[in-house]
Amino acid sequence: MAVVFDPEMEAMYSAWYCSREGRAVEKALEEMFRVLLKPRPGQRVLDVGCGTGNHLLILSRIGLNVCGIDASEHMISKARERLGQRCLLERAWAEELPFEDNEFDLVVLINTLEFVEDPIRVLREAGRVASEKVFVGVINSFSWRALRARILKSWSDPLFREARFFNLWQMVTFLRAAFGSVPFEWLCASPYPTMIEKLWVPDQDFWGGRRAPWGLLLGICCPIVYTVKTDNLLVKVKPERIPNPAGQVPISTLWPMGIRGGGKGRDYERGIPL
Structure with missing residues (x-):
């Protein structure tokens, strides 16, 4: 991974996650998991770039057996403090996952691709260890928040200094490069829209309908499909x-x-x- 979170970046991320916007994003993300992954109780899921375990807690809440990896020893330690023995946590790189082929039913990557050097390589590794589906959640580069983050880079904000943001079309290109012409489903929404976004799209049902291509949170999910040519x-x-x-x-x-x-x-x- 290109960026490994240190205590300063972890503190900034945790502060944002506890904010009103962060809680709204968490709620929207849980809905995306249910709609796109269609999880079944007891399925094994790997969170690549699990951080302090926020998303592992969501996945555990909906009945999945969870496992997480992160390149930051500091983040893994924080996750262990929160989750205890409820899941397996390992320090590992997203580009070289220490697991067997098809070891998990599902693999999720939430705000992980923004901080890696080679997104396609990371996706291929995720597909290697997943037997059913891969879910990717990213900050949408077409959103007002992403534009604001690009401005913050010039202020040396460590949380956004190295981050790259992607849109739906870029993500589709990555998925096809990693997995071929696989089918996919996507959702994109601003769970807490700004005034500017409300002026652009005054219909709140549109945001709730999760099909706004410039919403803050973009979730895309594809099945792992094996093709055979005779x-x-x-x-x-x-x-x-x-x-x-x-x-x-x-x-x-x-x-x-x-x-x-x-x-x-x-x-x-x-x-x-x-």
Whole structure:
């Protein structure tokens, strides 16, 4: 991962998460999990870039068996303080997950791709360990909040200094590069819209409908689909000859398939498509 959170960045993120906007985002994220992941109780889920465990608590609340990894030892320690023995927590890199293929049913990445160098590589690793679905949640680069964050970079805000934000079309490009032409579902909403956003789209049901392409929170989910391509192989066989009484035309044992003997010197080989 390109950015590893230190105590200062963790304190800033935790303060935001406890704010009114942060709580609204948490509520919207839980709804996205239910709508897009369609989780079943008891499924195993891995949170890549779990931070202090905020999203693990949501996933645990909806009945999933949770596991989390993060590149920051400080964040993992904080998560252990909050979750105790309720889940497995490991310090690991998103680019090299220490798990077997298909070890989890679901994999989620929430505000993780914004801080990695190679999003496609991270997505491929997530797809490798997931057997059913991968869910990605990012701050939408088309949102007013993302524009504000870009301005804050010039003020040396450590939380946004290294972050990159993505929009729906960029995320679709990443997913197709990682998994091929897989189907996907997406939701995007501003759970706590600014006055400017309200002026752009006064209909609050539109935000609640979760289809605003410039909302703050973008969630996109795709199934892990394995494709198989079949092809016909041409195999040559040589049928047995039946002994011919004198004066009779030889008949192949493959006659029911339309192959007849042809007399002296005829070759009985034929290709059979399998």
